[in-house]
Amino acid sequence: MKNIEWLYGIALIIVLIIQIVFCFAFKRCAEGKGYYGAKYFWLCFFFGIYGFLYIAALPDNSSGNYQNYHRISSSKLETMVNDDNTSKNNGWRCKKCGKINSFSSVCCKDCGEYK
Ligand SMILES: [Zn+2]
Secondary structure (H helix, E strand, O other): OHHHHHHHHHHHHHHHHHHHHHHHHHHHHHHHOOOOOOHHHHHHHHHOHHHHHHHHHOOOOHHHHHHHHHHHHHHHHHHHHHOOOHHHHHOEEOOOOOOEEOOOOOEOOOOOOEO
């Protein structure tokens, strides 16, 4: 009987991995439409198919927002270079966009990149 319990455990892990892969895929999909942030990942993670449908239904916002996003991150990068000590005192710096995040946050509040 112990073997069957093992199989259930493995099946659960496989399902979880598939879900995470889908969440990342749909987060990328949202980014392609001009929506950035970890919230789209967690939306898919917690709401499953409803999160996927929400992202699929999002209107394309990439034209204006994409440039805006990159303009903002480059200006943030400059401020970051100017006062380098901020990251040591106030939190950790995102390796993707350079945003300073609080120590308590697991991922970047700006772009969703993990610590
Ligand atoms: Zn970031």
